[in-house]
Amino acid sequence: MFTKLLFTLVIFGAALLFLKKRQADEEAAERPRRAGPAPKPVMSENERLFRQGAWLFLILMVISAVGIVIFKIGDRYATVEVRIINTRSGEVRTYRAPRDAIQSDRIVTEDGRIIYLADVERMEVDPE
Numbered sequence: 001m002f003t004k005l006l007f008t009l010v011i012f013g014a015a016l017l018f019l020k021k022r023q024a025d026e027e028a029a030e031r032p033r034r035a036g037p038a039p040k041p042v043m044s045e046n047e048r049l050f051r052q053g054a055w056l057f058l059i060l061m062v063i064s065a066v067g068i069v070i071f072k073i074g075d076r077y078a079t080v081e082v083r084i085i086n087t088r089s090g091e092v093r094t095y096r097a098p099r100d101a102i103q104s105d106r107i108v109t110e111d112g113r114i115i116y117l118a119d120v121e122r123m124e125v126d127p128e
Contacts, residue, residue, distance in 0.1 A: 008065045012058060076100050083124040084108055084117060101126075 026041065043051075082095045082102065095115060101108040102125060106116045117123060 004100065005065045005069060008061050012062070015054070017056065051069050078127065081126045083126070084115065085122050085124065086118075086120060087122060099127075 010065070069117070076099060078099050079096055080099050082097050084093045084095070095107060095109045095113075097107045097109045102123075106114055107123070108114050
């Protein structure tokens with residue numbers, strides 16, 4: 001997930017570098033010809049539409065990356081129901097815990113209790 005965000009930022013940076021280099025090349029090419037102020041180059045309608053489409057696509061990519069990050073962070077802190085089942089006796093105990101507080105051998109419940117799993121117990125996690 002981090003690579004998607006990083007890839008989007010790299011593409012954004014490359015596009016900015018490309019645009020700056022292109023503008024610098026155009027300015028350097030126009031300077032020796034005229035001593036007065038250079039007229040602003042006129043873009044065709046297709047170039048203008050292409051540039052607007054590129055900016056819209058870039059904005060859409062950044063918004064989607066931010067949305068993905070927000071949803072992933074929200075899922076990490078979601079509260080889930082955890083059932084601990086004793087395989088010998090069949091006894092079932094139910095707890096509520098944040099998703100990021102669950103490990104393979106223990107959980108930390110919402111009220112701060114630490115529950116350790118024995119070798120004969122198994123854990124089931126149900127999202128809500």
